[in-house]
Each structure stands twice: as C-alpha cells, then as structure tokens.
Amino acid sequence: GIRGTEFISYETDQTAVALDEGSLNLQTLGNTFDLSDAGAQSQAAEFVLDEKRMVTFEGNTATVTGFTPAVLADFAAFKVFGGDLLGDFSIDFTPGQTAGAAGAAGATTVAAATKEEEKPDKEKQAEADDDSAFGQFYIGAGVGISQSDTDSGKLQSDLEGAGNTVTSVNYEAEDQAGKVFAGYYFTRHFGVEVGYSDLGEFKSTIDATGSTLVNDVATLHPVSPAGVYAAGVLRVNLLIVSLIAKGGVYAWEGDVMATLPGGVQSDAKRDGTDGMFGLGLDLPIVPIRIEAEHYDVDGGVNVLFANLVFHF
Numbered sequence: 001g002i003r004g005t006e007f008i009s010y011e012t013d014q015t016a017v018a019l020d021e022g023s024l025n026l027q028t029l030g031n032t033f034d035l036s037d038a039g040a041q042s043q044a045a046e047f048v049l050d051e052k053r054m055v056t057f058e059g060n061t062a063t064v065t066g067f068t069p070a071v072l073a074d075f076a077a078f079k080v081f082g083g084d085l086l087g088d089f090s091i092d093f094t095p096g097q098t099a100g101a102a103g104a105a106g107a108t109t110v111a112a113a114t115k116e117e118e119k120p121d122k123e124k125q126a127e128a129d130d131d132s133a134f135g136q137f138y139i140g141a142g143v144g145i146s147q148s149d150t151d152s153g154k155l156q157s158d159l160e161g162a163g164n165t166v167t168s169v170n171y172e173a174e175d176q177a178g179k180v181f182a183g184y185y186f187t188r189h190f191g192v193e194v195g196y197s198d199l200g201e202f203k204s205t206i207d208a209t210g211s212t213l214v215n216d217v218a219t220l221h222p223v224s225p226a227g228v229y230a231a232g233v234l235r236v237n238l239l240i241v242s243l244i245a246k247g248g249v250y251a252w253e254g255d256v257m258a259t260l261p262g263g264v265q266s267d268a269k270r271d272g273t274d275g276m277f278g279l280g281l282d283l284p285i286v287p288i289r290i291e292a293e294h295y296d297v298d299g300g301v302n303v304l305f306a307n308l309v310f311h312f
Contacts, residue, residue, distance in 0.1 A: 136185040140289065142307030146177040146200040149300035150222045155204065158220045164210030175200030175224075177303045183233060191233040193246060197293075198226040199301050203257040217258050218268030222298035227252030229276055244280035249273055250295050272297070282309065 148171075156169040181195025201224040206217065231248025253271035260266065280291025289307040294300060 136191070136311055137183070138185075138309055138311045139180075139182045140307045140309035141180045142178065142289070142291075142305040144177045144179075144303045144305035146175050146301055146303045148173040148202045148222055148298075149302070150202075150298065152204070154299075155206075155221065159206070159208060159210075159213070159216055162210075162212065162216040162220065164208050164213050164216060166206070166208040168207045169204060170206075171204040172202060175202060177305070179305065179307075181307075185233070185235065188237070189235050191235065192231070193233050193248075194228065194230045196226070196228050197250070197295070197303075199252075199295060199297070199303060200224060201257055203259075205259045207261060209261070213260065214264075214266070217260065217266055218256055218270075221256045221258050221266070221268075222301075223252075223254030223270050224257055225250075225252040225254035225295070225297045225301070227271075231276065231278075235282070240283075240285070242282035244282055244289065244291065245278070246280075246293075247275070247277040250276040250297065252295075252297055254297075280305075287311075 150171065151173055152169045152171040155171050156166045159166050159169070177198060177200045179195050179197040181193055183191055183193035185191035202222050203224075204221065206213075210216065227250055229248055229250040231246040234245045236243045251271075251273045253269065256266045256268035256270065258266040274296040276293060276295045278291050278293035280289050282289045287309050289305075289309045291305050291307065293303045293305060295303070
C-alpha cells in the first residue's frame with residue numbers, strides 16, 4: 001500500500017499479506033505488528049479478538065482472519081466519525097486484488113485475499129487466549145452535581161431524636177462536585193481506576209436548643225467529604241458507545257458545616273472509608289464520559305459527572 005493510505009477489507013474471508021523485501025507495519029482491529037523479509041517476529045505470533053485468532057504467521061506471510069460483517073460495520077461507523085473504539089488497521093484488500101508500492105528504500109509489498117478455512121484447533125486456542133491483556137491507560141477529570149440523601153426534615157428528626165428541641169433546620173443538600181482519575185484496562189473488558197473526588201459542601205443553619213446540641217450536630221450532621229477511591233471497572237463495547245460499571249472503596253475526610261444559634265460555626269471533622277459504585281457511558285466520537293456515582297457516606301451522596309477522558 002502507499003504510505004499514509006488505508007485499505008479496509010469488508011470481506012468475511014481471510015486476507016494474506018506477503019512481503020518480498022523490506023519491512024511492513026500492519027494494524028488489525030486493536031493490535032499492531034511488524035512483518036519483515038526475514039520472517040515474522042516470534043513474539044507477535046498471533047492476536048485474538050472476539051474469541052477469534054486475528055493474525056497467524058508462516059515465514060514472511062501474515063494471514064489476517066476473523067473479520068465479520070458486524071465487526072467491520074461497527075469499525076466503518078467509528079472511522080466515519082473519527083472514533084477509535086475498536087482500534088485501527090491499515091492494510092487489507094478485497095479478494096483477487098493486489099497492490100504494490102515502492103518505498104524510500106525500494107521495498108515492495110503484495111497483498112492478496114485467500115479462502116482458507118480456520119482450523120478448529122485455532123478456535124480452541126483462541127478461547128484459551130480470550131483474556132489476553134492488551135493494556136489501555138487513561139486519565140480524566142470531571143465536574144458534576146452532587147446530591148445528599150439527607151434532607152432538612154431527616155436532619156431535624158435525627159436531632160430531635162437525640163433529645164434536642166429543634167425550631168427549624170435549613171439544610172443545603174445539593175452542591176457542585178469534581179474529580180480527577182486514572183485507570184488501566186488489563187483486558188478488553190476489565191480494568192482498575194483510582195481517583196480523587198470532592199463531593200461538595202453540604203451546609204445547614206440550625207435553630208435549636210439542647211445540652212448536647214453541639215455534640216449531636218457533630219455526630220449526626222452529614223459531612224462535606226473529599227477523598228480518594230479505588231475501583232474495579234467493567235467495560236462493554238457497543239456500536240457507538242461503551243457501557244462502564246465500577247465498584248470500590250472511598251477513603252474520605254470532611255468538615256461538618258453547620259451554623260448554630262448565635263452564629264456559632266461547627267468545627268467538627270470526621271473521616272472514614274465507605275463503598276462506592278457507578279455506571280457510565282463512554283462516547284468514542286469525543287473524549288467524554290457521562291457517569292452517575294453513589295458514595296455511601298453519611299447516608300449516601302449521589303453525583304452526576306461529566307468527564308473528559310483521554311486514552312493512551
């Protein structure tokens with residue numbers, strides 16, 4: 001193929017790429033390998049996608065397999081919109097078609113389609129290799145709206161239950177949140193993510209009396225938490241989006257932000273470790289992830305995040 005030109009095959013059969021001299025860089029759906037006139041590199045003996053062996057080598061000939069109409073239709077849709085969810089590949093030809101071009105060193109490549117059947121033992125081996133790690137690192141940052149599961153009525157009820165006389169409680173249960181994070185996919189579907197989340201400030205103005213009011217507020221009033229989390233991530237790739245599910249632990253600390261009678265400000269602080277989980281939607285056309293997360297802190301905090309995510 002000509003340098004800088006991509007050839008996309010929509011065929012369901014195998015495509016063989018043979019090299020006469022020089023070297024050739026090939027990209028399949030999700031993997032890249034080099035082919036040289038000295039023979040294929042042994043460490044790149046095969047690649048696997050969707051439980052099918054994608055590339056096999058014999059001497060200096062690479063056979064690309066496993067293309068299905070559904071996979072190629074998805075790939076074409078992503079390429080039209082500039083997406084890269086399924087990876088990229090650049091050298092493939094339709095049956096009977098050949099192409100050759102001289103590079104800077106006079107190297108020539110020839111490609112032609114074949115009609116070979118994939119052997120059953122290859123399929124069995126592919127199943128065993130389904131969990132092969134492909135590695136994908138990403139970083140991101142987001143902003144969102146947080147909502148505490150506590151409200152003014154519940155906080156007033158809790159304080160009265162502790163023996164205080166409460167005239168009114170004005171609790172602000174919604175605020176802005178933000179986070180930064182990084183993750184790594186060990187396989188196409190499973191990975192880990194760590195991050196720092198600031199869930200916002202949940203303030204209140206309390207008009208009440210009681211001998212233990214200050215201590216009760218310090219104990220019963222929700223904190224304004226910030227901290228680090230670590231979570232496992234499950235990703236499912238669909239036609240134009242990826243579904244993300246995560247679950248893990250959140251180590252937090254925070255202040256109790258309450259104004260008591262006489263303008264007294266609470267100075268209580270608390271910390272702890274609780275669970276967190278989330279569901280999200282990755283959009284491959286633009287580096288955006290929309291996700292809803294729940295942090296099990298002081299009865300619960302729910303956050304809707306809009307994130308920028310960059311993959312490497």
